[in-house]
Amino acid sequence: MKEYTYFSAKKLTFIDQNNETQQVPEFVTRSAKNYRFNHVTNKLEKKCIECKNYFEVQLYENGKFIDIHDEEEIHFYSEKSGYDTRCRKCKLEKASKEPNTEYQLEKTEKYQLENKLSADNIMYIRIVAAIEHMDEEQCLNYLLDLVRKTNTLTYDYKRKLN
Numbered sequence: 001m002k003e004y005t006y007f008s009a010k011k012l013t014f015i016d017q018n019n020e021t022q023q024v025p026e027f028v029t030r031s032a033k034n035y036r037f038n039h040v041t042n043k044l045e046k047k048c049i050e051c052k053n054y055f056e057v058q059l060y061e062n063g064k065f066i067d068i069h070d071e072e073e074i075h076f077y078s079e080k081s082g083y084d085t086r087c088r089k090c091k092l093e094k095a096s097k098e099p100n101t102e103y104q105l106e107k108t109e110k111y112q113l114e115n116k117l118s119a120d121n122i123m124y125i126r127i128v129a130a131i132e133h134m135d136e137e138q139c140l141n142y143l144l145d146l147v148r149k150t151n152t153l154t155y156d157y158k159r160k161l162n
């Protein structure tokens with residue numbers, strides 16, 4: 001039996017121990033060529049686009065995928081978006097080298113943010129996220145927390161919400 005199954009937009013299945021064809025988790029479809037399935041360990045692995053190392057992110061057991069990733073190795077975004085394009089080490093290196101240049105958002109996040117935020121705000125979030133070593137979601141919450149804790153507006157929330 002082969003050691004790995006590599007995926008692509010057209011190849012999103014693998015053969016399990018029972019010789020049955022199985023689908024990969026939904027998030028793999030967003031970045032299929034950076035995932036592979038290891039048939040020896042029964043683990044799904046994600047490749048860092050920078051250092052090209054693979055990181056074990058999910059274990060395939062009893063017909064299900066279980067998250068086993070280490071946040072110190074690679075960041076998990078969500079069931080929808082999956083795992084980071086870069087491992088944690090490369091992400092930190094990149095952020096420390098280029099604190100003031102454009103922060104690379106994952107395509108999916110960029111798409112989501114650009115539908116909701118102005119270009120100026122997206123740029124600001126990228127810069128703060130890079131400097132503070134956060135992902136965009138953490139950064140957005142961090143900035144809102146700051147505003148919420150320090151704003152001096154008198155504002156009738158209840159009335160406005162109704």
Ligand SMILES: [Zn+2]
Nearest residue numbers: 048051087090
């Ligand atoms: Zn890396």
